[in-house]
Amino acid sequence: MNSALVIIALTAILALALGLAARRGVRMTLEQWTVGGRDFGAPLVFLLTAGEIYTTFTFLGGSGYAYGKGAPAYYILAYGTLAYILSYWLLPPIWRYARQERLVSQSHFFTRKYDSFWLGILVAVIGVVALVPYLVLQLKGLGIIVTVASYGSVSSTAAIWIGAATVTIYVMVSGMHGAAWNAVVKDALILAVVVFLGIYLPFHYYGGYSEMFRAIDAAKPGMLAFKPTGQSVLWFQSTVALTALGFYMWPHAFAALFTARHERTFRRNAMALPLYQLILVFVFFSGFAAILQVPGLTGGDIDLSLFKLSIQTFDPWFVGVIGAAGVLTALVPGSLIILSAATLIANDLVRPLSPNISENAVTLIARAVVPALALVAVFFTLQGGQTIVALLLMGYSFVTQLFPALICSLMARNPMTKQGAAAGIIAGAAVVVYVTLTPHGTFVSLFPFLPPKADDINIGFAALILNVVVSTVVSLATRPSAVPVASHSG
């Protein structure tokens, strides 16, 4: 066992200990376990929300995408800012309603707003489906870190199993409280590591940023700007729109915002978070620095670039520090994701479908589901092949389908009916499933009257447009005045 692995293992153990310590003195009801008793102040909510940003997705996925694709990685920097601006007005009304109705989940929110049992179930299913690729990408990240930092002595399969086991234990002992405290440690460490790498690597290998970008532009012309087709400007625009709108549609992002004590918290955080986002530029620098130094990684392997370059550059102990930061970026968000998915299944699927179940049984099921979810994620992770960014975009393509129904429900007079909301969400999700699972399926192959350029549009965004069209048409057709009997169905 080399010093890199020792440091990484110690970090994982320390994270578990912090999780255990955070739990002391708190009686673990479902509300405590999932929303921390709804009593976190601005700094913790900030970190939990930011914890959603600085996952292994940014650390390995962001640098890997810059390495493998170039300019398309810029979207990661752009969407957060727009999402925070939206959040200034979007989150306070959601929080107020959730607090007033004592809701603990996104699915409850939709059930109550639309007064529809089955819409709540549908939202929960969409949430679970979207969370799986997100969980898979965290495990993939853990696998990469442990394998590469062990200099190949731990196989990636073993690493993924170790990672999944750690996340499972971690969530089962501490729930939300553990996630909050580890988020503090994680963000401090990742900030330091990423800024250091983003400055050191370009200067060490190229002598500066201008020199680095000129060298890349000379070796790989066209990589640093958007291409005319494929991942073009149109792809950038639609991807940024999709991810900015979907940012707070994740069930775990919803759950994190329920932890706030005041609604002003969101407005203050909205102001600070875009600047926090700038750390991504340093992530890109690390990925760009790797292009000419560790060439030849392709496909799903582009996510290895940051670690390959680190190993080539630093002593094992420092690779261990980078790996430790990486482990935390996977562990903390991974535990939030798995916690959210487990709560969704127990609280929003099992409980409504079996009305006589006791409170204790629901809490027990929520915990029991955690290892099952970890197993499902391990299964998909071992299938491999996808890049981290592609996995996250797949999740976004699902969750963003909830946005139109959410925004309409916040209006004084909701123009959307529950049938309209459900039909839109199902239509959007169905298109995403079709294009994802069909080998040569594209949006234009479904709607051949569209110009070929339409295939540059991110599939999730294309599905969102269809979603809006379908929900508008169905809402018009099912207006209460038009169909007076519709109100007791659903």
Next chain:
Amino acid sequence: MTGVRWLAVLPFLGILVGTAYVNQVEPLVFGLPLVLAWIVGWVVVGAAILAVIYVLDPANADPDAGREGDVR
């Protein structure tokens, strides 16, 4: 406040529309490719705009304004 609020539209225009017009590497700005520098610029401007809106928003002026749900 109502007038200032519209400033929030600018980052959307800058990032979603403006990027199409600056999609090139040269000239480098602070060492960054032009299109990347453009996006970084809008992140900074976006934060500044939100800060202005936050300060001028009457909902944030009273320290207790955010707790209307509390019974006191």
